[in-house]
Amino acid sequence: MNTFTEENYLKAIYHLSLQSSSVSTNQIAASLNTKAASVTDMLKKLAEKGLINYTKYQGVTLTAAGEKIAVSIIRKHRLWEYFLVEKLNFKWDEVHDVAEELEHISSKELVDRLDDFMGHPKYDPHGDPIPDSNGLFKTHELKPVATLVINENGIISGVRDHSTAFLQYLERMQLTIGKKIKVTEINDYDHSVILQVEDKKVHISREVANNLLIAI
Amino acid sequence: MNTFTEENYLKAIYHLSLQSSSVSTNQIAASLNTKAASVTDMLKKLAEKGLINYTKYQGVTLTAAGEKIAVSIIRKHRLWEYFLVEKLNFKWDEVHDVAEELEHISSKELVDRLDDFMGHPKYDPHGDPIPDSNGLFKTHELKPVATLVINENGIISGVRDHSTAFLQYLERMQLTIGKKIKVTEINDYDHSVILQVEDKKVHISREVANNLLIAI
DNA sequence: TAAAAAATTTAGATTAGTCTAAATATTTTA
DNA sequence: TAAAATATTTAGACTAATCTAAATTTTTTA
Ligand SMILES: [Mn+2]
Ligand SMILES: [Mn+2]
Ligand SMILES: [Mn+2]
Ligand SMILES: [Mn+2]
Numbered sequence: 001m002n003t004f005t006e007e008n009y010l011k012a013i014y015h016l017s018l019q020s021s022s023v024s025t026n027q028i029a030a031s032l033n034t035k036a037a038s039v040t041d042m043l044k045k046l047a048e049k050g051l052i053n054y055t056k057y058q059g060v061t062l063t064a065a066g067e068k069i070a071v072s073i074i075r076k077h078r079l080w081e082y083f084l085v086e087k088l089n090f091k092w093d094e095v096h097d098v099a100e101e102l103e104h105i106s107s108k109e110l111v112d113r114l115d116d117f118m119g120h121p122k123y124d125p126h127g128d129p130i131p132d133s134n135g136l137f138k139t140h141e142l143k144p145v146a147t148l149v150i151n152e153n154g155i156i157s158g159v160r161d162h163s164t165a166f167l168q169y170l171e172r173m174q175l176t177i178g179k180k181i182k183v184t185e186i187n188d189y190d191h192s193v194i195l196q197v198e199d200k201k202v203h204i205s206r207e208v209a210n211n212l213l214i215a216i
Numbered sequence: 217m218n219t220f221t222e223e224n225y226l227k228a229i230y231h232l233s234l235q236s237s238s239v240s241t242n243q244i245a246a247s248l249n250t251k252a253a254s255v256t257d258m259l260k261k262l263a264e265k266g267l268i269n270y271t272k273y274q275g276v277t278l279t280a281a282g283e284k285i286a287v288s289i290i291r292k293h294r295l296w297e298y299f300l301v302e303k304l305n306f307k308w309d310e311v312h313d314v315a316e317e318l319e320h321i322s323s324k325e326l327v328d329r330l331d332d333f334m335g336h337p338k339y340d341p342h343g344d345p346i347p348d349s350n351g352l353f354k355t356h357e358l359k360p361v362a363t364l365v366i367n368e369n370g371i372i373s374g375v376r377d378h379s380t381a382f383l384q385y386l387e388r389m390q391l392t393i394g395k396k397i398k399v400t401e402i403n404d405y406d407h408s409v410i411l412q413v414e415d416k417k418v419h420i421s422r423e424v425a426n427n428l429l430i431a432i
Numbered sequence: 433t434a435a436a437a438a439a440t441t442t443a444g445a446t447t448a449g450t451c452t453a454a455a456t457a458t459t460t461t462a
Numbered sequence: 463t464a465a466a467a468t469a470t471t472t473a474g475a476c477t478a479a480t481c482t483a484a485a486t487t488t489t490t491t492a
Contacts, residue, residue, distance in 0.1 A: 005479065025440055038480055040441055045478090057440060057487060088329040098323045105321075107314045113304040221449065241470055254450050256471055261448090273457060273470060435492090442485070448478090455472070462465085 002049075004104050007073050008032060009042050010051060011103075013062055014070035022059035068135060075131040076111050077103040078124035083114060085125040092125040092176075093167035126167075127158030127177050127213070141216045145181070145193060146209035153182035154214030161211040173202050175212060218265075220320050223289050224248060225258050226267060227319075229278055230286035238275035284351060291347040292327050293319040294340035299330060301341040308341040308392075309383035342383075343374030343393045343429070357432040361397070361409060362425035369398035370430030377427040389418050391428060 002010075012031045016023040025043070029036045047054035051066035062070060080102040084090040090098075105111075112133050115121075124130055131137040142158045156179045159166065170176060174197060184201065185194035191206035204212070218226075228247045232239040241259070245252045263270035267282035278286060296318040300306040306314075321327075328349050331337075340346055347353040358374045372395045375382065386392060390413060400417065401410035407422035420428070 003478075026438095034479095035481065036440060037442080037482080041479075084326070088326070088333055090325075090329070094325075098321070098326055101321045101323070105314070105317045107317070109306075109310075110300070110304070110314055113306070117304055219448075242468095250449095251451065252470060253452080253472080257449075433492100435490105437488105437490070439488070440486080443483085444481105445483105446479100446481075449476105451474105451476075453473085456470080458467100458469070460465100460467070462463100 001106060002051075002069065005042070006046065006049075006051075007069065007104055009039075009046060010062065010066050010070040011073045011077075013052065013060060014067065014074070017062060022061055024059045028060075071131050071135040072108075073103050075133075075135070076105070078128055078130040079111055079114055079118070079121070081124045081126070082118060082121045082130065086118065086121075091167075091171070093164045093171065095125060096162060096164075123177075125177070126162055127156075142213035143216055144210045145183070145195070145204070145212045145214055146191070146206060148183045148193075148214070150183055150186060153180065155180050156212065157215040158213035159211060160213060166208075166211060169208070170212070173204070174198075174200070175202065175204075181214070217322060218267075218285065221258070222262065222265075222267075223285065223320055225255075225262060226278065226282050226286040227289045227293075229268065229276060230283065230290070233278060238277055240275045244276075287347050287351040288324075289319050291349075291351070292321070294344055294346040295327060295330055295334070295337070297340045297342070298334060298337045298346065302334065302337075307383075307387070309380045309387065311341060312378060312380075339393075341393070342378055343372075358429035359432055360426045361399070361411070361420070361428045361430055362407070362422060364399045364409075364430070366399055366402060369396065370432075371396050372428065373431040374429035375427060376429060382424075382427060385424070386428070389420070390414075390416070391418065391420075397430070 009028065009032065012028055013023050016027050016031060020027075025036050025039045028043075029039045032039070043052065043054050043060055046052045046066065047060075050063055051069065052060045052062055054060045077099045080099045081095045084095040084098060085092055115130075115133065120132070121130055127142075129137040129140055140157070144160065145154070148154065156175060156177055158177070159170070175181070175195075179197055182196040183193055184196050187193070191209070193204050193206070193209045195202045195204065225244065225248065228244055229239050232243050232247060236243075241252050241255045244259075245255045248255070259268065259270050259276055262268045262282065263276075266279055267285065268276045268278055270276045293315045296315045297311045300311040300314060301308055331346075331349065336348070337346055343358075345353040345356055356373070360376065361370070364370065372391060372393055374393070375386070391397070391411075395413055398412040399409055400412050403409070407425070409420050409422070409425045411418045411420065
């Protein structure tokens with residue numbers, strides 16, 4: 001099929017495509033911690049295989065075939081993360097690196113049975129949607145807590161930053177997926193926000209409010 | 217750590233070491249479907265890393281460090297096979313290839329938690345012992361059904377041939393791990409054997425009797 | 433709109449793993 | 463115990479993925 005490395009490139013291009021329609025060499029290099037020259041080489045190979053549309057100096061988009069592969073990798077990544085948290089009692093901040101390896105296990109039978117075993121979960125531990133066996137999933141509409149006004153409420157449904165540091169911080173503050181929150185105060189000076197979470201008040205910075213997402 | 221390929225070499229050397237004390241270049245090449253020249257190159261690298269004892273033309277043995285890695289790969293292989301059969305409802309003849317990939321997932325935390333989740337199984341679906349988290353396991357004593365005499369009985373506890381064809385044949389004959397069998401007849405001419413298995417008689421060839429193992 | 437800056441590609445190396453063919457060592461056998 | 467046969471290693475080449483440095487293209491800016 002495709003190498004481990006090719007799969008990682010396709011996944012990176014897919015994620016970057018959600019931001020901008022066309023993806024640049026440097027964006028890919030940054031996201032994969034590699035050099036632009038290496039990216040150019042790989043882009044030629046992926047174009048050769050019909051997985052991306054590539055014109056020199058013009059950036060790339062995924063073809064339908066490339067997107068299908070990218071989505072299947074993402075399905076595996078998120079299902080494994082769900083498994084690790086729900087069945088093996090990992091914390092939500094501990095699963096990403098292991099899932100980066102598990103997502104490359106090739107058996108489709110395996111991932112489909114894993115999906116059955118867990119009852120077809122719709123979202124991974126970070127609130128990201130899990131594509132079904134046909135690659136279909138809702139791109140759910142989320143917005144940052146920072147966009148709420150006083151007295152607005154919502155349900156925590158995702159994060160924009162997946163770093164261990166951020167996830168651990170949220171865990172400590174009890175700002176986890178599914179929690180109902182209400183904005184009680186917004187600081188004019190630094191745009192920090194005070195939330196009502198269950199029976200407690202939690203004070204978060206503008207940065208945190210930007211990276212914490214609620215369902216619309 | 218070590219590459220996927222290095223791990224496969226160590227595992228192959230480990231398995232071959234169970235037969236003969238020292239393992240030859242050609243034996244390794246055959247077991248990994250590669251060429252002797254490639255094996256020589258890898259042996260130099262593994263010796264350099266202190267994982268094998270290698271003297272030109274004299275074959276190799278694992279060092280303690282090499283054996284530790286080999287056993288940890290085998291632990292992962294067998295635990296994943298158990299998981300696939302017991303939790304995901306794979307058949308015992310369908311799990312080996314997937315486990316060949318899963319055994320290279322590096323997280324020790326993952327495999328230890330998987331072990332916990334499944335209640336620390338002692339044997340994999342083919343009857344092979346699963347090393348514990350410290351690499352310890354009983355090398356259980358098994359002997360081929362072919363060594364039994366008339367009226368001797370035993371419990372099916374392992375296989376010498378792990379091929380899909382053989383496992384499917386055994387499944388069809390209901391000769392699966394844990395079944396109690398008794399030798400009722402041995403054919404002088406072709407050494408085929410008739411077994412009593414539960415309420416049925418099963419006729420197996422000498423070859424099958426040699427590859428089907430019972431606890432001593 | 434021409435020069436400067438930034439982005440991207442090309443050229444040329446490097447490393448891991450593999451191969452074939454040739455050379456060398458070991459083992460078998462007569 | 464010296465050929466012959468077999469096993470193993472070496473030599474030299476190839477592919478995938480990576481890198482640095484140089485060349486080229488695109489974009490920005492003055
Ligand atoms: Mn993740
Ligand atoms: Mn996730
Ligand atoms: Mn196996
Ligand atoms: Mn097994």
